[in-house]
Amino acid sequence: MEKFKIEYINPEGLIKNPAFTNVISVSGNARTIYVGEQNSNNAAGEIVAKGDFKGQTVQVLNNIKTALQAAGADVDNIIKMTMYMLQGQDLKEGFAAFQETWGMLKNPPVITGVFVSALANPDYLIGIEVVAVVEG
Numbered sequence: 001m002e003k004f005k006i007e008y009i010n011p012e013g014l015i016k017n018p019a020f021t022n023v024i025s026v027s028g029n030a031r032t033i034y035v036g037e038q039n040s041n042n043a044a045g046e047i048v049a050k051g052d053f054k055g056q057t058v059q060v061l062n063n064i065k066t067a068l069q070a071a072g073a074d075v076d077n078i079i080k081m082t083m084y085m086l087q088g089q090d091l092k093e094g095f096a097a098f099q100e101t102w103g104m105l106k107n108p109p110v111i112t113g114v115f116v117s118a119l120a121n122p123d124y125l126i127g128i129e130v131v132a133v134v135e136g
Contacts, residue, residue: 004028029136037127038063057097080131
């Protein structure tokens with residue numbers, strides 16, 4: 001079987017930022033993993049870090065890592081991330097949580113960040129969903 005290939009593309013004419021990639025192309029024998037929106041709940045279902053955007057972001061990132069590992073992947077396999085943040089949160093705190101939890105990824109994913117007026121639970125400050133790719 002043909003191995004899969006991931007191309008991280010930052011074309012001329014688009015902003016270049018070490019935190020994200022503009023375009024990612026996947027070809028070959030790959031398996032796609034979709035992780036639905038993760039919030040700041042622990043395994044017991046309790047909301048971690050109520051009122052603390054950075055603390056909730058850390059919990060969400062840990063939940064994503066757990067979900068990916070259950071499917072045979074890791075954070076380095078993420079190609080797409082969508083973040084839903086409650087309006088008024090400080091992005092600097094969220095970015096600090098990323099750096100402390102995952103570090104700077106060698107090949108950062110494409111990222112969409114959206115401020116929303118509410119999430120599924122009024123205590124949630126952030127929710128993140130990801131798409132990852134591993135060899136098929």
